[in-house]
Amino acid sequence: MSEPTEKPQRLKVIVADDQAAVREPLAAVLALSEDIEVVAAAADGTEVLAAVAGASVDVVLMDLRMPEMDGIEATRRLSEEHPETAVVVLTTFADDDSILAALSAGARGYLTKNAGRQDIVRAIRAAAAGQSVLDREVQDRLLATVRTRPSSPGQSLPADLTPREREVLTLIGQGLPNRAIAQQLFISEATVKTHINNLFAKADIRDRADAVRRALAAGLA
Amino acid sequence: MSEPTEKPQRLKVIVADDQAAVREPLAAVLALSEDIEVVAAAADGTEVLAAVAGASVDVVLMDLRMPEMDGIEATRRLSEEHPETAVVVLTTFADDDSILAALSAGARGYLTKNAGRQDIVRAIRAAAAGQSVLDREVQDRLLATVRTRPSSPGQSLPADLTPREREVLTLIGQGLPNRAIAQQLFISEATVKTHINNLFAKADIRDRADAVRRALAAGLA
DNA sequence: TTCCACCTGGACCCATGGGTGGACGTACAG
DNA sequence: CTGTACGTCCACCCATGGGTCCAGGTGGAA
Structure with missing residues (x-):
């Protein structure tokens, strides 16, 4: 996890989104960061898998809603076949189901689309380093689902039960x-x-x- | 969440750890990052609260095991009294209880002590920007506890309920x-x-x- | 219009749940 | 030794829950 220097090489990133109007500007703005190299763009999950198979990819920036193969399924396959490639989800949807499904599928980050460029770049770097970055609201939701099961036994009960x-x-x-x-x-x-x-x-x-x-x-x- | 420029100002950080042998080098190495300013060091939770009350602090790097007031309690109070100050936990313990307790108390990051300097710096920046950074193993554990209780709404119920x-x-x-x-x-x-x-x-x-x-x-x- | 799904309501019955009070034995601490 | 806590059990009472059958009203779909 702790690499000696921050940028041993430029991070190879794939941008996956079915809407070109989102995908293209996103790729362009990411390329502004000198430590990031956008090696491919994909419009659905199958294109992602094909692109990753061709070259060694550090991070996939993945939309969830895509035709053919959606982001969840693509993430699942990716984390099985190419565990060295990290997935950061970038989507407009932040409901519990999507969050849980994506993270369970192996995503190492979950951002909503009101994240700024620096937020996205930071998440990419973190994911490449093995860390996980979540938007604040995403973490809150994740925690809320956990808190229904506090897993701290006997907490809310009086201690004098036999x-x-x-x-x-x-x-x-x-x-x-x-x-x-x-x-x-x-x-x-x-x-x-x-x-x-x-x-x-x-x-x-x-x-x-x-x-x-x-x-x-x-x-x- | 999305600030126009990455470094509007240097991030004011407090390092909290009861062991000086950990605290001092950590503060020193953080100060190497030009966008980070270590404004105080604390040896327990009460010192953290006092330090935060004095100056506007962006991020507290918090150990969990501390005398007087531990990191969990300090995090809880901090997130109540100073929600603008983010807490990143840095500890050797990554058990479920500690993780859940810390995040439930409001921590915006959870790193283990085998995180490298860049990992820590990245987490501090993310926390200051409202994001949340977790170590890979921490996220895995968090997800594991979630999956035991899926709580995915409406799932286990038949759809034909009126x-x-x-x-x-x-x-x-x-x-x-x-x-x-x-x-x-x-x-x-x-x-x-x-x-x-x-x-x-x-x-x-x-x-x-x-x-x-x-x-x-x-x-x- | 006819049909059907849904919400509404009533009557009845009996199993279960929950409350009260008492009883006995054991084990442990004073 | 004596009190206390715990676990075990019983009898009684009745409120609640749950099952069954039936029936009126509404609104949308065939």
């Missing part, structure tokens, strides 16, 4: 009825109800639905 | 009893039950607890 009560709460969180909980713990249904009543009082849980939410929020899945 | 049914399911997911749902939608409790029965059949939902889980999983929070 192990048994915690166990019961976990099973409630999995959607099991009292009878199934009783069978799974080898105790009677009456005992399950007792534990439930106790833990409801302790944790200020109103009913079963509330319990499911709290259990999930506390990471007791 | 708008009303979807609405009811959302309220169930919020833990509301039928009566409250009825009041909120200005319909009778009987109607709520009808919708519930229909959507349970359509979506293969067994009971209310199951409905809560499915609603949350589908992002109907």
Whole structure:
């Protein structure tokens, strides 16, 4: 990750966007940076893959909405066949699905199209160096989807729950009825109800639905 | 996000690390970049807050493990009291909890200490511009925790739910009893039950607890 | 117009859930 | 030894949830 000098060579970049009105000026403005060399332009995913196969490419600046093969699929194939080539997504769409799909497919950056030239250049350099650059809103969205599952166990629950009560709460969180909980713990249904009543009082849980939410929020899945 | 010129002024940076052996050389090497000015150094979170209160600071390079007030807490307060100041975490630890905690607290970057000087400088510039830079492994971990809980909206639910049914399911997911749902939608409790029965059949939902889980999983929070 | 999807509502039934109070044994700390 | 916390269990009560069947009204599509 840490190279001795910043510019061992000019970074070879491909610009992929189906709209020529976006693609051409973008390529031109990137070429203004002396450490960046736009080696090809592509109008869809298949053209990207073909171009990368021909020459060693450092970074692909990828639009998501493209005909034939979209940016997601192209990114996926690229990260499989050419993991040394980094993908930076540049798109107008910043919805959760697109972000997750693109990053899961292996993208090392995600910018929206209101990013400035310097933002894009910085992302290209970072991606080439193995870092990942996200727009602020993109990171916020990514985090928001994570926060639904805090993964910090037991956080929002009072600490004075007994192990048994915690166990019961976990099973409630999995959607099991009292009878199934009783069978799974080898105790009677009456005992399950007792534990439930106790833990409801302790944790200020109103009913079963509330319990499911709290259990999930506390990471007791 | 997109500034007209790259360096309107030198970026004012604070280096926060409890170990002088790390802090001093880091500050020195950062000062080599002509667009970066190290305005202060701090050995714990309280010193960071004090330093930021004094001068307008662009970026804080923050270690996580610090005495008195750790980097997480300092980041949280900083992003509340001085949202214009960006935090880039630089630490040896890249476990899920630390990453999530730091980013949730408002950090705009997360680097491990095997990042090179150029990596750090790049992250500082990006953070100052409102972007977010993550190490490759950090992003991978972040994505891994996201993928365990896809939370891609509407995915796990059948598409043939009527708008009303979807609405009811959302309220169930919020833990509301039928009566409250009825009041909120200005319909009778009987109607709520009808919708519930229909959507349970359509979506293969067994009971209310199951409905809560499915609603949350589908992002109907 | 006829048909259908949707929203609305009511009646009924019974299983489940949730609340209360009490009981017993064990294990541990005072 | 005695109190306390915990886990186990029971009986009772009734509110809520969930299933079934039916039916009126609306609006758009065939």
